[in-house]
Amino acid sequence: MFVDYAEIEVIAGKGGDGAVSFHREKYVPKGGPDGGDGGDGGDIYVKASNNLSTLLDFRYKKVYRAPDGQKGGKNNKSGESGESIIVKLPVGTVIADTESGHVLADLTENEMEILIAKGGKGGKGNARFKSPTHQTPRKAESGRPGERKKISLELKSIADVGLVGFPNVGKSTLLSRLSAARPKIADYPFTTKVPNLGIVPLKGYRSFVMADIPGLIEGAHKGRGMGTQFLRHIQRTKILVYLLDVTSSQPAADLAVLKQEMESFDKSLINKPSITAFNKIDLVSERPIRVEGFNGGSDSICYISAVTGENIELLLESLSRILFKDD
DSSP states (O other): OOOOEEEEEEEOOOOOOOOOOBOOBTTBTTOOBOOOOOOOOOOEEEEEETTOOOOGGGGTOOEEEOOOOOOOOSTTOOOOOOOOEEEEEETTEEEEETTTOOEEEEEOSTTOEEEEEOOOOOOOOGGGGOBTTBSSOOOOOOOOOOOEEEEEEEEOOOOSEEEEOOTTSSHHHHHHHHSSOOOOOOSSTTOOOSOEEEEEEOGGGOEEEEEEOOOOOTTGGGTGGGHHHHHGGGTTOSEEEEEEETTOSOHHHHHHHHHHHHHHHOGGGGGSOEEEEEEOGGGOOOSSOOOTTOOTTOTTEEEOOTTTOTTHHHHHHHHHHHHTTTO
């Protein structure tokens, strides 16, 4: 099961208490204070891993707790610090404080590791309080509590190009044509239930990552058709490909609806570079293909067939020009 949102609680370890102790040895009847410090509580880190692709595990385990520090001992022996724990998350996970909404970490790279909850400091033992005027202190500090946070985990796919379109326009077919990804494909709406990623090879040993998200419907930004759960997966993309059905009776209106959904969900999406690709030209006999309301000579428009592969190279060239324009 693909899960891209979860809420958990992280509790760093409490610091160990400092010890109250006095040196006791034969022939040394009045030894000084020798209470050791408590150990620090364990920290909690989050770490990105390419080996994970879902937040499913966090549906079942909601609390992550690091060990406490140990109490200080006699003979100035400090307590052991609590062991830190590492919570592994998929690359692309955004961690935020659920109360304030403040983003604590954005795991955009594999092996990226960030401290998310600091363990409490261990308390000082009574040996620390000895002074020329106070030779036998009988006090020690208690260990401090570790940080405790309720956090949200939101997985946003890391992709260069995002495919956006209504259900059943051929997004999954196009992804399978361009990459080794094998998403579920069938001739009915909402075949794709989860975002799919594929690596698309280009000439010159270049490549890019393409994301196919489930089909959008009008009102997706409000959650219709689970839209808000999937729109987040194109927020990181560099380019959007608006995939339209060339046989639609109202292609201009279709594109307007898609762009409105993008802008309503996140205004920055509408400013991303984009290409409009009309799919299913294998179903159209007339050549050259003309779609009312669109300029076929524009570099931002392509007419393709994901099934037959017609004009796919033209689409890849357009994407390559945008992705690698500074190279």
